[in-house]
Amino acid sequence: METALEFFNEQLIMIxxxxxxxxxxxxxxxxxxxxxxxPLMSGANAVSGxxxxxxxxxxxxxxxxxxxxxxxxxxxxxxxxxxxxxxxTVTDRMLEMFKKKKK
Amino acid sequence: MxxxxxxxxxxxxxxxxxxxxxxxxxxxxxxxxGNILAGIGMGxxxxxxxxxxxxxxxxxxxxxxxxxxxxxxAGWIAAKKIQMTAMPQMVSVFNGLGGACATVLAMAELIKYxxxxxxxxLGQLSIVLVTLLIGAxxxxxxxxxxxKLDGFIKDKHVILPGHTxxxxxxxxxxxxxxxxLIVQGQTAGIVMAVIFLVLALIxxxxxxxxxxxxxxxxxxxxxxxxxxxxxxxAGLIYGNQIMLVGGIxxxxxxxxxxxxxxxxxxxxxxxxxxxxxGSAGASSxxxxxxxxxxxxTITDASIQMFYANSVMFVPGYGxxxxxxxxxxxxxxxxxxxxxxDVKYAIHPVAGRMPGHMNVLLAEADVPYPKLLDLDDAxxxxxxxxxxxIVGANDxxxxxxxxxxxxxxxxxxxxxxxxxxxxxxxxxxxxxxxxGIQNPLFFHDKNRMLFGDAKDSIQQLVQEVKxx
Numbered sequence: 001m002e003t004a005l006e007f008f009n010e011q012l013i014m015i016x017x018x019x020x021x022x023x024x025x026x027x028x029x030x031x032x033x034x035x036x037x038x039p040l041m042s043g044a045n046a047v048s049g050x051x052x053x054x055x056x057x058x059x060x061x062x063x064x065x066x067x068x069x070x071x072x073x074x075x076x077x078x079x080x081x082x083x084x085x086x087x088x089t090v091t092d093r094m095l096e097m098f099k100k101k102k103k
Numbered sequence: 104m105x106x107x108x109x110x111x112x113x114x115x116x117x118x119x120x121x122x123x124x125x126x127x128x129x130x131x132x133x134x135x136x137g138n139i140l141a142g143i144g145m146g147x148x149x150x151x152x153x154x155x156x157x158x159x160x161x162x163x164x165x166x167x168x169x170x171x172x173x174x175x176x177a178g179w180i181a182a183k184k185i186q187m188t189a190m191p192q193m194v195s196v197f198n199g200l201g202g203a204c205a206t207v208l209a210m211a212e213l214i215k216y217x218x219x220x221x222x223x224x225l226g227q228l229s230i231v232l233v234t235l236l237i238g239a240x241x242x243x244x245x246x247x248x249x250x251k252l253d254g255f256i257k258d259k260h261v262i263l264p265g266h267t268x269x270x271x272x273x274x275x276x277x278x279x280x281x282x283x284l285i286v287q288g289q290t291a292g293i294v295m296a297v298i299f300l301v302l303a304l305i306x307x308x309x310x311x312x313x314x315x316x317x318x319x320x321x322x323x324x325x326x327x328x329x330x331x332x333x334x335x336x337a338g339l340i341y342g343n344q345i346m347l348v349g350g351i352x353x354x355x356x357x358x359x360x361x362x363x364x365x366x367x368x369x370x371x372x373x374x375x376x377x378x379x380x381g382s383a384g385a386s387s388x389x390x391x392x393x394x395x396x397x398x399x400t401i402t403d404a405s406i407q408m409f410y411a412n413s414v415m416f417v418p419g420y421g422x423x424x425x426x427x428x429x430x431x432x433x434x435x436x437x438x439x440x441x442x443x444d445v446k447y448a449i450h451p452v453a454g455r456m457p458g459h460m461n462v463l464l465a466e467a468d469v470p471y472p473k474l475l476d477l478d479d480a481x482x483x484x485x486x487x488x489x490x491x492i493v494g495a496n497d498x499x500x501x502x503x504x505x506x507x508x509x510x511x512x513x514x515x516x517x518x519x520x521x522x523x524x525x526x527x528x529x530x531x532x533x534x535x536x537x538g539i540q541n542p543l544f545f546h547d548k549n550r551m552l553f554g555d556a557k558d559s560i561q562q563l564v565q566e567v568k569x570x
Binding site: 003004006007010011014017018021022024025026028029030031032033034035036037038039040041042043044045046047048049050051052053054055056057058059060061062063064068069070072073074075076077078079080081082083084085086087088089090091092093094095096097098 | 121122124125126128129130131134135137138139141142145148149152153157160161162163164166167169170171173174175177178179181182183185187190193194197198200201203204205207208210211214215224225226227323324327330331333334335337338339340341342343344345346347348349350351352353354355356357358359360363449451456457458459461462465466468471474476
């Protein structure tokens with residue numbers, strides 16, 4: 001219990017951010033028309049590639065001779081980058097089609 | 104110190120871009136801008152992370168840029184080459200990679216921790232384990248979903264007898280091991296951590312295994328939400344705000360879609376996860392054994408459409424499989440030119456991911472106002488002359504309304520039998536993916552047009568042209 005409280009105090013700002021973002025997320029996205037379900041999912045998917053930031057930090061902080069950390073970090077960068085670039089590109093391709101037919 | 108302020112400011116801008124981008128993404132007129140805005144936010148965040156000063160860090164930029172090139176190239180090629188019909192698979196793969204990335208990060212932390220290179224508080228250790236667990240489940244779950252959607256893994260290959268119990272045991276084992284790891288701290292050792300990883304990976308696979316067919320949209324949305332949560336958890340490891348914000352937003356988007364999909368099927372999430380359609384009682388309503396479905400020829404079908412005042416197409420997963428969306432649009436144009444009013448009825452869970460049919464029809468340039476959602480379609484069906492069902496099955500099953508023994512009883516469906524005539528385009532009489540017999544096929548108003556959807560529609564186009 002002691003440690004839990006300590007942790008709560010240490011991470012107070014992050015916990016605030018966590019809770020407010022949850023509320024914000026539901027408010028902002030709540031009304032999605034069917035036509036946008038797939039693009040929203042795939043766009044959100046691309047945003048989840050934000051985890052790449054952790055991978056970049058990992059590689060930057062690794063010792064140049066620590067090949068385990070370097071390889072893991074770089075692997076993480078690759079995975080995250082596929083997710084980011086692939087996700088935003090494919091979403092844009094879909095949305096382009098939606099736009100085209102409006103003309 | 105000043106540079107730190109700029110970095111933090113950049114993260115703030117990036118986070119706002121995510122929020123605003125997703126907001127724009129949920130409205131048709133602004134969706135494309137929203138996606139681009141979120142992408143810019145991501146770019147800002149990545150650049151800020153690259154240039155942020157880290158005391159005593161060796162940077163290793165070569166490794167990072169190597170990763171950028173490989174990952175960026177692979178992602179770009181995949182996104183450009185993929186067929187629109189294969190979109191659910193693609194989304195699953197990308198989603199799984201995000202989860203894998205979070206898992207890798209958590210594993211790297213654990214290696215450092217058990218090597219004695221760093222210390223962690225209990226809270227930090229718990230967060231690392233949560234990141235690992237959610238990321239791993241999302242990874243193997245998404246990969247299995249990809250395999251199922253692509254068709255190279257069949258449900259029967261991965262469902263064990265008593266699968267619910269297997270899953271429950273696995274879940275308990277994973278959670279117990281997590282508690283042991285937390286209690287033992289550094290003395291647990293890396294081997295225990297690896298066992299935890301392996302169990303988590305197996306659980307992800309096993310968790311998706313019994314879910315199939317019509318339930319795919321639910322599970323894909325759910326996995327999407329998991330990946331977001333794993334990214335958010337990883338954000339807590341690094342104390343990085345933008346990872347937290349981005350991850351939570353994705354978690355919210357995924358959760359909203361999951362709830363929408365469950366509502367569209369009138370089932371609870373628990374029900375979807377525990378009882379796949381296939382195992383729920385496939386035989387319970389196969390009572391139509393003696394009945395004979397009436398068959399239509401291409402000519403019959405084309406006459407029924409050509410001389411109708413109104414035609415409604417009901418697309419389903421079969422449309423995607425046959426890649427028939429463009430030729431369907433051609434038929435639509437021909438009919439419209441002859442004064443037939445053509446509409447499309449889109450069931451929220453038609454296809455294998457949320458909004459699947461909308462994407463396909465958009466690719467074929469079908470105008471948005473021609474697509475009716477469930478309620479509008481049901482209202483319009485009463486005044487429709489001919490309904491043509493292209494590769495849909497469960498979403499037009501009357502058993503959902505009147506057969507309490509049916510596994511899909513209670514699910515809102517398109518009431519196509521209210522129209523004057525129904526034509527079902529189907530390859531054979533075999534029940535759909537869900538393994539549920541469809542009494543619609545034996546309905547008085549219905550005629551079956553057997554054959555591959557694309558071939559059939561092509562022949563219909565030809566017939567209508569010759570009229």
